[in-house]
Amino acid sequence: MITKEQWIEIENDLTGMFASVKFQYGEHEISVSRERVGEGKYELMVYVDGSIKGAWHMPDKEGFLPVIKDVWRTRKKAIYSPQKKAKIIKDLGKRLTKEVYPELDKTIVYYSPDFTTAKSLVRQYKKLEGITLIKPEDGFNG
Numbered sequence: 001m002i003t004k005e006q007w008i009e010i011e012n013d014l015t016g017m018f019a020s021v022k023f024q025y026g027e028h029e030i031s032v033s034r035e036r037v038g039e040g041k042y043e044l045m046v047y048v049d050g051s052i053k054g055a056w057h058m059p060d061k062e063g064f065l066p067v068i069k070d071v072w073r074t075r076k077k078a079i080y081s082p083q084k085k086a087k088i089i090k091d092l093g094k095r096l097t098k099e100v101y102p103e104l105d106k107t108i109v110y111y112s113p114d115f116t117t118a119k120s121l122v123r124q125y126k127k128l129e130g131i132t133l134i135k136p137e138d139g140f141n142g
Contacts, residue, residue, distance in 0.1 A: 002133055007122055010133070014044060014118035022134040023125070028067050029134070032121065037114065044115040046071055052113050059109065070128055072111040073120075079106050 002010070010021055019034040031047040045052070048067060055063035056072070080088070085104055089097050097104060115121040125131060 002126075002131065006133060007126060011118045011122045014121065017042070019044065019118070023131050024134055025071060025128060025131045026067060028065075028071075030071050030131075032115075044118065044121055046113045046115070046121075057110050057112070059111070068111050071125070072113050073115055073124070075110050075112050076107045077110070079108065080104055 013019055013021055014032065014034070017034060019032070021032045023030040023032070028048050029050070031050065032044055033047075034042050035045045037043045037045075048056070048065060048071065053063070055061045056065050056068045058064065059069070080101075088101060088104065092100060115124075
């Protein structure tokens with residue numbers, strides 16, 4: 001069980017440039033570290049058992065790990081953009097659009113291993129039952 005004071009310390013650690021924290025969640029080791037993702041842009045990346053795999057992004061793909069739903073960020077994307085939907089409705093009319101494009105309002109759910117802020121990661125992880133902090137052996141957290 002992680003205490004309130006430990007969560008505050010974890011959040012403070014993750015805001016730093018060389019952030020690195022490890023958790024045990026069920027049978028998986030969850031590693032979080034700040035990494036460069038673009039020019040001058042850094043994000044917190046979440047590794048499960050030391051890996052990030054492509055099959056883990058989509059819940060309906062073979063090889064999807066159920067733990068991903070808890071430790072990665074849930075993302076949603078509409079199949080059609082609002083502009084594209086408006087154009088289709090304008091061209092076909094509402095009634096015909098529903099017949100031709102039955103999935104017009106459908107969204108795709110996928111998971112992403114990146115968190116932009118430490119606060120959002122900690123907020124999600126606080127809700128997890130049975131998550132524990134793995135202390136570094138040498139006392140250095142980086």
